[in-house]
Amino acid sequence: MYKSFFGLKENPFNVNPDPRFLFLTQQIEEALTGLMYGIQTRKGFITLTGEVGTGKTTLINRLLDWLHHRRARTAFLFNSRMNSNQLFDFILAEFDIPCDSKSKSQQLMKLNHWLLERYRMGETVALIIDEAQNLTYPVLEEIRLLTNLETSTDKLLQIVLSGQPELEEKLRLPQLRQLRQRIMLRCRTTPLSHEQTKEYIVERLKIAGAAGEPIFSTQAVDTVHLYSLGIPRVINLLCEHSLVNAFAEQQRPIQSKIVEDVAREFQLDEVEPIAPNGGSRIDTDVYNSEAFIQNLGEALSRFRLSPSTTTRQRK
Ligand SMILES: Nc1ncnc2c1ncn2[C@@H]1O[C@H](COP(=O)(O)OP(=O)(O)O)[C@@H](O)[C@H]1O
Ligand SMILES: [Mg+2]
Structure with missing residues (x-):
C-alpha cells in the first residue's frame, strides 16, 4: 500500500531472513x-x-x-x-x-x-x-x-x-x-553502530527499489538507531511501521516524530534513550539491562502475535 507512495517495488523491511538483503558490515x-x-x-x-x-x-x-x-x-x-x-x-x-x-x-x-x-x-x-x-x-x-x-x-x-x-x-x-x-x-554477530544503521536503512531501501529523494529524514534515522540500539530486527520493525504511518499521513521524508510514536507503541521508549543527539556509542549497560531485554522481547512477541500489526504490515 505504501510502496507506490515511496516509489518502492517491494517491502524493504520484511522480517524474513532473506539473504538477498544481507547488509555486510x-x-x-x-x-x-x-x-x-x-x-x-x-x-x-x-x-x-x-x-x-x-x-x-x-x-x-x-x-x-x-x-x-x-x-x-x-x-x-x-x-x-x-x-x-x-x-x-x-x-x-x-x-x-x-x-x-x-x-x-x-x-x-x-x-x-x-x-x-x-x-x-x-x-x-x-x-x-x-x-x-x-x-x-x-x-x-x-x-x-x-x-x-x-x-x-x-x-x-x-x-x-x-x-x-x-x-x-x-x-x-x-x-x-x-x-x-x-x-x-x-x-x-553484533548490533550495528550508528553509522552502520544509517547505511543499513539506505541499503535495504535501495534493494527494494528506492531512488531519488531520501525516504527517512536524518533525524528519523537517528531516532531509529536510538530505540533499536542497532539491532536489525528492531530497526526493521521501527522502519516498517514508520513507513505505514507516514503513508497514512502522506509524509515524506519521514520525520523523527513518526519513529518515536512507533517506538512508544512497542514500548521501546521505556528504556531511557541513551544518546540524545544521535551519538554513535552504544551504551552496553543499557543494552544489557534487563529492562531493555524485557521490552525488546515484549515488543517482538507483540509484533509477531498481534493480528492488527501483521495485517497492517502486509498491505
Ligand atoms: N546483516 C543483515 N543484513 C540484512 N538484514 C539483516 C541483517 N541482520 C539482520 N537482518 C534482518 O533482521 C531481522 C532479524 O535477523 P535474523 O537473522 O532473524 O536474526 P537472528 O537469527 O540473529 O535472531 C531479519 O528481518 C533480517 O532480515
Ligand atoms: Mg534466528
Whole structure:
C-alpha cells in the first residue's frame, strides 16, 4: 500500500531472513568469512552466536546459498527442541541416507559410511543447527560424538551451532567441557553502530527499489538507531511501521516524530534513550539491562502475535 507512495517495488523491511538483503558490515563479513573458511578447511566444529535479531539466521541462509552453489551437502535443523533420537532421524532424513534401523549405533554407522563416501568424492558435508541455545545436554553430547567422525587428517562432518548468547554460557558448563574443547572457530554477530544503521536503512531501501529523494529524514534515522540500539530486527520493525504511518499521513521524508510514536507503541521508549543527539556509542549497560531485554522481547512477541500489526504490515 505504501510502496507506490515511496516509489518502492517491494517491502524493504520484511522480517524474513532473506539473504538477498544481507547488509555486510566488517563484523558480519568477518563472521561469514569465518564460517566459509571453517567449513572449507574442514575445521569440524564452529559456533555462531549473537543477540536475538542481530542476523544469525540471515547469515546462515547466505551460507547455505554459498554451500549449495559449491554442491556441498547440507542438513539445516532449525527446530532445536528435539531429543537425541530425533536428532539422528533428522540428520539421516536431511542427507537422504536410507536406514531402516532405529538403533543409534546402526544409524551412526550408516552416517559414517556415507560421510566417508562423500569425503572420497571430495564433497563437503555440513550440519547447521539454528537456535542451538535450546539444545539439551544429551543432544549436545550426541553432537560431540558426531565431531569424532573423522579420517586421520580431516573431520568428515562440518558442524555449525548457531544461537543466542546463552549457547556460549551453556558450552561453558563443566559437563560440556569436551564439546567446548572441540570448538575450532567462534563467529559472532553484533548490533550495528550508528553509522552502520544509517547505511543499513539506505541499503535495504535501495534493494527494494528506492531512488531519488531520501525516504527517512536524518533525524528519523537517528531516532531509529536510538530505540533499536542497532539491532536489525528492531530497526526493521521501527522502519516498517514508520513507513505505514507516514503513508497514512502522506509524509515524506519521514520525520523523527513518526519513529518515536512507533517506538512508544512497542514500548521501546521505556528504556531511557541513551544518546540524545544521535551519538554513535552504544551504551552496553543499557543494552544489557534487563529492562531493555524485557521490552525488546515484549515488543517482538507483540509484533509477531498481534493480528492488527501483521495485517497492517502486509498491505
Ligand atoms: N546483516 C543483515 N543484513 C540484512 N538484514 C539483516 C541483517 N541482520 C539482520 N537482518 C534482518 O533482521 C531481522 C532479524 O535477523 P535474523 O537473522 O532473524 O536474526 P537472528 O537469527 O540473529 O535472531 C531479519 O528481518 C533480517 O532480515
Ligand atoms: Mg534466528
